Amino acid sequence: MLPLEGVRVLDLSRVLAGPYATMMLADLGADVLKVEHPERGDDTRHWGPPFAGSESAYFLSVNRNKRSAGIDLKDPEGLDRVKKLVSEADVLIENWRRGSLEKLGLGYDALRKLNPGIVYCSITGFGPGEDEERPGYDFLVQARGGIMGITGFPDGEPTKVGIAAADIVCGLQAAMATLAALYRRAETGEGTRIEVPLFESQLSWLANRAQEYLVSGEDVGRLGNAHPSIVPYQTFDASDKKIALAVGNDTQFENLCRAIGRPKLAEDERFAKNPDRVANREVLIAILQEEFSKKPAEEWAEEIRDAGVPIGPVNTLADVFSDGHVLSSGILRDIDHPAAGKIKLLASPVLVNGERLPIRHPPPTLDQHTNEVENGEWL
8 A cells, every 4th residue: 555545646747847846746645636728738748749659748748647638727517526536635736826716716725615625736936025926937036036146166157957856846745834834734623825936946055155155255166067165076077078076074085085196195185174174275186087997997997996985976867778777777667658559767766665666647638538537536
């Protein structure tokens, strides 16, 4: 039995943050019904190429284990159908522009009269404040919220993260908050409204970089692949390709120095302790880079890993999906899809009692389960 088996989630969200949150709940066993416009569907259905058959890779990536019903929320009959579903649901997740669902009679105050136990999660662009009415977009939030300001190399332009990281983090926060609300409801019987703003979620993701600025008042900006307060913790050029090294403490640094044949570096007062290495970063990195250039990356990785120091390759996606651990972990699954045929999907990273959470249903085609909904059926 999956942890959320029996929990019914009505998904009125689209694009990424909301669908990512509902996919987390679906992976855990919830019955997630994705309500889409019957003709257009979720915007991401059209975000391609690439497509697998008629299905965009983007949509496939965040909609496993769900069902789809085509319902027009601006049609009176559609609204009545959604309200009936709300009366039977445990959770509703939406990321419409603030106030839009209230105008349709689908706001929390209206729906809790139909279902006092509903957990109603709204994903917004900005939380309370002067910009609370603004919509949120991942790229703009990464720019305004500081992630781009600390990502990239000092001599290059600010760079976004290679995925829509603000959306993903917001989706994770929304899923976590929803689970907490479900736990509280199990104790009290009461539903609640949750709001998870995209912008503030991204601020929370600044983590140590935010706190370092708040403590010191200094913005060290973009450091490429280096770490602001740990050295050496970055990429190096081996003789054939780049390799990533993560030395987290002084003992690991001593082990590294022995592994590369330079044990006296660990005794040098400039490098003996991590604060010393941070202060003398440029000198130390130049010395290490000279050593790393003498051998191929895999040879260095084997020798340094055997010394107990974290090190690994900088992989392309082709490298990732031929990696031995990825192939043996069970996270990559072959799935039969009704429109795309046999495709590979990533499964959930979560294991319960040693078993990886399954892919029970492929991402749905648009309108695939509307008849079930019209007949009043939940899985």
